[in-house]
Amino acid sequence: MRILLAEDEKHLNENIKKILKKNSYVVDSFYDGEAALDAVYMADYDLCILDINMPKKDGLEVLTAMRADKKNTPVLLLTAYDSVEDRVKGLDSGANDYLCKPFAFEELLARIRALTRKDQTAGMNTYTFEDLTLNKDTMVAKRENVEVNLSTKELMVLELFMLNPGVVLSREKIENHIGNFDYDIASNVVDVYIRYLRKKIDDPFKVKYIHTIRGSGYVLKK
Amino acid sequence: MKERISIQKKIIDLEVGIVTLFLLILFLSLTFVSSLTLVNIEKKNLKSGVERAKKYLSVDNGSLIVDKNLKGSPDSVIVVIYNKNGEIVYGRMPEDFNINLFPNLTNDIVQQGKEKGITWYVYDSYFHLDNYDYVWVRGITTGVLLSNVMRFLFLLFAISLPVIVIVISATNFIFLRKFLNPIIEISAFAKSIVNGDDLTKRIKITDDMPEEGESVSTAINEMLESLKNSFENQKQFSANVSHELKTPLSVILSESEIALEDLKSVEKMLDSNDSGQGELNKEGKEIENDLKSSILLIKDEAVKMNKLISQLLVLVKSDNNTLVLKKEKINVSMLVDAICDEQEDIAHEKNIKINKDIEENIYMMTDETMLVRFFMNLISNAVKYGKNGGNVFVNLKKNGNGFKGYIKDDGIGMSKENLKNIWRRFYKVNQARENDELSFGLGLSFVQMISKKLGIRVDVESKLDEGTIFYYECS
Numbered sequence: 001m002r003i004l005l006a007e008d009e010k011h012l013n014e015n016i017k018k019i020l021k022k023n024s025y026v027v028d029s030f031y032d033g034e035a036a037l038d039a040v041y042m043a044d045y046d047l048c049i050l051d052i053n054m055p056k057k058d059g060l061e062v063l064t065a066m067r068a069d070k071k072n073t074p075v076l077l078l079t080a081y082d083s084v085e086d087r088v089k090g091l092d093s094g095a096n097d098y099l100c101k102p103f104a105f106e107e108l109l110a111r112i113r114a115l116t117r118k119d120q121t122a123g124m125n126t127y128t129f130e131d132l133t134l135n136k137d138t139m140v141a142k143r144e145n146v147e148v149n150l151s152t153k154e155l156m157v158l159e160l161f162m163l164n165p166g167v168v169l170s171r172e173k174i175e176n177h178i179g180n181f182d183y184d185i186a187s188n189v190v191d192v193y194i195r196y197l198r199k200k201i202d203d204p205f206k207v208k209y210i211h212t213i214r215g216s217g218y219v220l221k222k
Numbered sequence: 223m224k225e226r227i228s229i230q231k232k233i234i235d236l237e238v239g240i241v242t243l244f245l246l247i248l249f250l251s252l253t254f255v256s257s258l259t260l261v262n263i264e265k266k267n268l269k270s271g272v273e274r275a276k277k278y279l280s281v282d283n284g285s286l287i288v289d290k291n292l293k294g295s296p297d298s299v300i301v302v303i304y305n306k307n308g309e310i311v312y313g314r315m316p317e318d319f320n321i322n323l324f325p326n327l328t329n330d331i332v333q334q335g336k337e338k339g340i341t342w343y344v345y346d347s348y349f350h351l352d353n354y355d356y357v358w359v360r361g362i363t364t365g366v367l368l369s370n371v372m373r374f375l376f377l378l379f380a381i382s383l384p385v386i387v388i389v390i391s392a393t394n395f396i397f398l399r400k401f402l403n404p405i406i407e408i409s410a411f412a413k414s415i416v417n418g419d420d421l422t423k424r425i426k427i428t429d430d431m432p433e434e435g436e437s438v439s440t441a442i443n444e445m446l447e448s449l450k451n452s453f454e455n456q457k458q459f460s461a462n463v464s465h466e467l468k469t470p471l472s473v474i475l476s477e478s479e480i481a482l483e484d485l486k487s488v489e490k491m492l493d494s495n496d497s498g499q500g501e502l503n504k505e506g507k508e509i510e511n512d513l514k515s516s517i518l519l520i521k522d523e524a525v526k527m528n529k530l531i532s533q534l535l536v537l538v539k540s541d542n543n544t545l546v547l548k549k550e551k552i553n554v555s556m557l558v559d560a561i562c563d564e565q566e567d568i569a570h571e572k573n574i575k576i577n578k579d580i581e582e583n584i585y586m587m588t589d590e591t592m593l594v595r596f597f598m599n600l601i602s603n604a605v606k607y608g609k610n611g612g613n614v615f616v617n618l619k620k621n622g623n624g625f626k627g628y629i630k631d632d633g634i635g636m637s638k639e640n641l642k643n644i645w646r647r648f649y650k651v652n653q654a655r656e657n658d659e660l661s662f663g664l665g666l667s668f669v670q671m672i673s674k675k676l677g678i679r680v681d682v683e684s685k686l687d688e689g690t691i692f693y694y695e696c697s
Contacts, residue, residue, distance in 0.1 A: 009469055015476035022483070053465060080468040081461050102472035102528055105479050151550050151590045192594055195560035 001116060002043065005029040006036035006059065007051040007078065016049070019105045025112075033057025037065055045073050046116055052079040052090070060093050067094040074115045078103075107173060114163055127162035130222060132201065132209060134162050143201055153178050154197050157190075161210070161220035170217040194218055230398045237394060238387050245386070249379045253372065260368040265332045268345045271299030272361035279303070281353040288312045298366055304358035306348075316362060327358050341365035404435035412442055421450040456542035460535055467531050471524055478521040485514050533664050537647065540671045547589040547675060554584045554593065554625050558618050561597045565605050565614075573611040576601075580618045584625050586696070588676055596672045599665040600629045600692050607690065608633035626695040636684040644682070645670045 003025050007013040013029050020027045028043070030036040034056040040048065048066075050059035057065075063075055077090045080101040090098050097111050127134045134141045139155050141148045150158065156178045160169060171190045178193065194210065202208045211219050278289035292301060302313035308327055315321060319342065323335035329348040334341065345361045408425055415423050424446065425439040492506050539545040562576050569576050604614045608631040617627040636644070643649045650663040669692075673680045677696060684690040 009473060011473045012469075012476055015473075015480050018480060019476075019483070080465040080472065086461075101468050102475040102524070105476070149551075149553075151552060152548065153590055189594055189598060191564045192557075192560050192598065195563050196557060199556050199560060 001046045002026040002028070003112070004036060004039060004043075004045045004048040004073075006031075006033060006049070006054060006062065008032060008054045009051070016105075016108070019109070020112075023109060031055075033059065033062045037062045040066055040071060040073070047112060048073050048075045049112075050075060050077055052077055052081065052086070060090065063090075063093050063095055076111055076115055104172065107177075110164075110173065127159070129162055129165050129209065129220060130207075132162075134158055141201070143205065148200050150197070150200060153193055154200070157193050157197055158201070161218075165220050168213050168216050168219045174218070230395070230402055233398060234391050234394045237390055241386055241390060242383065245379065245383055249375065252375055256371055256375070257368060260371060261365070264343055264363065264365055264367055265345070267367075268299055268332060268343050268361045268363050271363070272301065272345050272347050272359050275299075275301040275303075275359055275361065276347070276349065279351055279357070279359075281351060284354070286311060286351070286354060286357070298363055300362045302360045302362065304360065306356040306358070308358070311357070316364075319362065327360065341368070401432065404431050405438065408435060408439055408442065415446065421446055421453060453542075453544065457544045460539055460542075460544060463538070464531070464535055468528065471528050471531070474524045475521060475528075478517045478524065481517045482514065482521075485510060485517070533668070537664070537667060537671060540675060545675065547592065549587050549589055551585055552588050552590050552593060554586050554588075555580050555582050555618060557590070557593060558597050558601075558616065561594065561601050562616055565601050568602070569605045569608075569614065572605070572608060574605055574608045574614055575612075576605070576614045576616060578616050579627075580616065581620050584618065584620050586624060592672045592676055595668055596676070596678065597629075599669050600694075603665060604629050604631040604633070604690070604692075607631060607635075612689075621695060622697045624696040626693075626697075628691055628693045630689065630691040632689040635686045635688050635690050637686045641682065641684050 001024075003020060005013065005016055005020070005027055007016060007029070008031050010031070013031060017027050017029045028039060028045075030039060031054075033050075033054045036048070036050065036054075037057060040062075048062075050062055052059040054062075059077055059079075063077070066073065066075070074096040075094065076097045076099060077095045078099055078101060079086060079090070087098050096115055099108060099111055126136065131145075132141070132143045134155070136159070139152075141150050141155065141158055157174060160174060160177045174190045174194075178190075194212075198208075198210050202210055207222065209220055209222065211221060213219055275292055278292040280287045280289070286303070288303065300313065300316050302315065303311050304327060305311050318338065318340065320335075320337050323337060323342060324333050324344045327346045327348070329346055331346070333344045333346075335344070336342070341364065343363050343365065347359045347361075348356060349359070350356050411423075411425050415421065424443045427436055427439050431439070488506075488510055492503055492510065536545065559578065559580055562578050562580075566576060601614070601616060604616075608614055612632045615628070615630040617630075618625055619627050644666050647667045648663040649666075669680065672678070673694070679693075679695045681693040682690065683693075
């Protein structure tokens with residue numbers, strides 16, 4: 001799996017590269033947008049990780065140029081800005097995901113796995129777990145074919161669970177997934193969302209799907 | 223607040239006032255002039271009536287004969303004839319006529335008297351009738367003409383005034399509305415910009431816009447421009463702070479993670495190298511452990527600092543109004559209930575009982591993240607400052623389209639001095655006690671900020687050693 005990394009902060013660039021290599025990815029790293037854009041045409045990448053704030057060409061410009069040229073390589077944007085608008089702007093420009101700095105490497109690796117896996121399931125827009133479904137496009141969740149009314153944040157938590165069925169998710173991971181573009185929230189807020197989610201998708205039914213793993217986090221399983 | 227009066231109403235009021243005043247002056251002067259001339263006409267008429275009456279008098283065999291036609295005289299003048307001793311020999315006083323008003327017969331003078339709203343004019347003529355004696359001919363008339371004219375004038379005025387006022391108001395209303403329409407449209411447009419949060423919109427200046435409309439529009443557009451610029455600057459500031467602080471933090475975090483990874487390799491090396499140099503290895507492990515806890519501490523503090531920066535940025539954005547709320551339909555009852563459940567574990571450790579009194583199915587259009595934080599901070603505070611074995615009461619009830627209730631604890635409470643300061647940022651009632659926790663003293667600042675943003679009224683009462691109660695109300 002070959003990954004393009006463009007990040008102008010020297011240390012961060014090196015550290016990400018190191019971790020990715022350790023996880024057996026092939027990494028080409030660049031320190032500005034122009035070099036990264038040139039490289040996109042030189043090799044076939046499975047994923048591009050672009051920092052937004054870069055010299056010469058910023059991440060959004062690289063992304064826009066790529067999409068204009070019908071380069072559909074998945075793009076993960078990195079940014080130190082934390083406003084919702086920036087996130088929306090990034091996703092509107094054609095980014096596949098968005099990660100706010102600072103992030104834990106575990107989270108970065110999880111996103112990379114999800115993005116490269118998405119490729120195989122391209123065209124599939126509904127996650128399914130037993131009688132629970134979540135449509136990615138319409139963001140409508142259903143259990144036993146009955147729509148469950150969920151807020152944006154709850155849908156994001158559910159999406160994370162549906163992406164990782166049977167995987168124990170730590171509070172930090174969930175927090176990273178839902179919280180870091182707004183503002184980092186105290187970890188117990190995650191518990192509130194989980195409880196809230198449970199009340200809606202588990203409480204009315206006999207079989208419970210969301211389980212607490214004491215000391216580790218939560219898991220979606222039958 | 224004093225009710226505002228529209229320009230349109232002011233202009234109409236002014237015009238109606240002016241016209242009314244004008245009509246009033248017209249009426250008064252007309253009345254004055256006409257009364258002067260009419261009195262003269264009345265007097266003349268009276269005199270000529272008396273003179274004519276004289277012609278109806280004749281003498282036959284020494285006695286006075288009055289022609290019958292005198293009675294049917296078309297004049298409104300009533301004629302009474304006295305002999306020279308002042309005794310009536312012909313005619314009767316009209317009804318309502320009070321003779322005491324005119325006690326004396328006076329030759330060739332028109333007398334005037336008023337009683338019960340009727341003006342009487344009396345003219346006496348003393349003359350010698352041929353073959354007879356001196357007689358008095360008295361003519362009496364009321365100011366009929368004058369009062370009729372006056373009545374007519376008054377009627378005219380009473381009818382025309384409201385008609386004119388209505389006509390002026392209606393035409394003014396229609397035309398002023400038309401003239402003022404651009405201004406009304408401008409204000410509606412300005413309002414839509416404020417409500418829609420889109421500061422890039424501008425009022426279009428059209429050719430048919432009046433001069434005032436153009437100047438108002440230009441002023442508003444300029445204001446919007448500077449507002450937009452300062453808004454952009456504020457946003458840019460938050461973005462810069464975020465970027466400049468978070469980039470080094472992400473380096474610190476990534477370095478600590480890499481260092482921890484490296485330490486793992488070192489650990490492995492030390493473990494595999496267990497045979498042989500035992501002392502050295504032990505020392506190496508100790509150093510490795512020290513390094514590990516140092517790096518973990520660096521990492522934790524970096525995470526903590528990141529949270530602080532994020533929280534401060536939210537407060538800064540709220541201060542400069544660049545915070546964007548995401549409103550959706552939220553089940554508030556369920557949300558509060560979930561927060562109580564979440565706090566149950568911590569409460570249990572202190573033997574605190576959380577008593578819920580939550581009305582079900584309270585829905586509201588609001589920002590969920592903000593609302594979670596609002597209740598989370600209040601309820602976790604109640605648990606945090608509750609006493610061992612105490613109670614926390616969480617009350618939530620429907621309030622029209624909103625909700626209201628209170629969060630109450632019977633814990634340590636606060637002195638009046640502390641109560642004053644609780645909303646201040648970074649304020650901690652007990653500095654030493656809270657320093658070990660992941661608390662910056664921003665909890666209640668958030669509660670206050672969110673209450674402002676979401677329109678929740680919050681009141682607090684507290685007594686030292688008795689507990690604290692936070693009331694909230696949102697409609």
